[in-house]
Amino acid sequence: MHPHPYPYAPAPVRRWWQHPALIIVLLVVFPPAGIALAWLSLWKQPQKIVATVLSGLWFLLSFLVPSADETKDDAKAAPKPTVTATATATASATPTPTPTPTPSKTTAAPVMPRLVGGTFAAAEQLITDNQGRVYAAYKDVDLPAGHGTWTVCFQRPDAGAPIASMVPVVYLTGPGVPCPKSPNTLLHTPTPTPAPTTQRPTPTPEPTRTSAPEPTQDADEDTSSGGDSSVYYRNCTAVRAAGAAPIRAGEPGYGSHLDRDGDGVACEG
Secondary structure (H helix, E strand, O other), X not given: OOOOOOOOOOOOOOOHHHOHHXXXXXXXXXXXXXXXXXXXXXXXXXHHHHHHHHHHHHHHHHHHOOOHHHHHHHHHHOOOOOOHXXXXXXXXXXXXOOOOOOOOOOOOOOEOOOOOOOEHHHHHHHHHXXXXXEEEOEOOOOOOOOOOOOEEEEEEOOOOOEHHHOOOEEEEEOOOOOOOOOOOEOOOOOOOOOOOOOOOOOOOOOOOOOOOOXXXXXXXXXXXXXOOOXXXXXXXXXXXXXXXXXXXXXXXXXXXXXXXXXXXXXXXO
C-alpha cells in the first residue's frame, strides 16, 4: 500500500456565526436562534445536545416564572386587608351612646266630621274653609239663598275620612221635607203630558134649497095670449125662481103682463 499523500486533513474553516461566544450569548438571550447556530457549529454531538437541553429549559422557565411587573400588578389587584380586630376592640372598649332621635311634631290631617242630620249652619264654616260644594238633595228643588236651616241628608267624604282626600260636598233638604234614599232624586212626580189630539174640521152645513112658489092661476089672466091658463106667474121674479125664464108666447105661464116690449118673449132680461 502506498502511504496517503496528505497524512493530516486540514481543519475546517470556522465562520463568524460559528463562534462559540456568539452561540452561547444567543442560547441565553434568544434560545431558538442559539440552538439553531449550535447545531450548525463545529461542536461535537454531545456538546450540541447539552446546549440544546439547557437552552430549552431556560427558554421554558422564562414563561413559567412570572415577571416582576406581573408580581406588582397582582399585588396592586389584591384587596388590602381591613383591620377588623382593632375596630372591634375599640368599639367594645368605649361604646358610643346612640343619640335618641327627637320625635318631630306632626300636625294631624283634619278629618271629616259627621254632618248628616244636622243643619247646614253647623257645617257652613267647614264647607267654606275647604272650598266645598252645597246641593239640594232633590234635583227638582232649587236651593234658596238662605238655607242655613236646611238639614244635611248626605255628605262626601264620609265621617272620619281625611278632608284633603276630596272636596267636601253636602246635600240638603228643606225643613219638614224628608231626605230621599239617594241624592238627585225627584221630589215631585212629573205629570204625564196628554198626547195631542187632532181635531176634525166641523163640516159646513149644506145650504137648504127652497122650492119656488108654485104659480097661482089668476082669473084676470089674459087668455088671448095663447099661453096655458093653468100656469100663472105674477111677475118675472116668480118666473126666474121657477127656472122658466125666458117664456115665449104659447108656452105655459106666458102672459102679456110679463112681456113688456111685446116681442113674444117674456122675462128675457
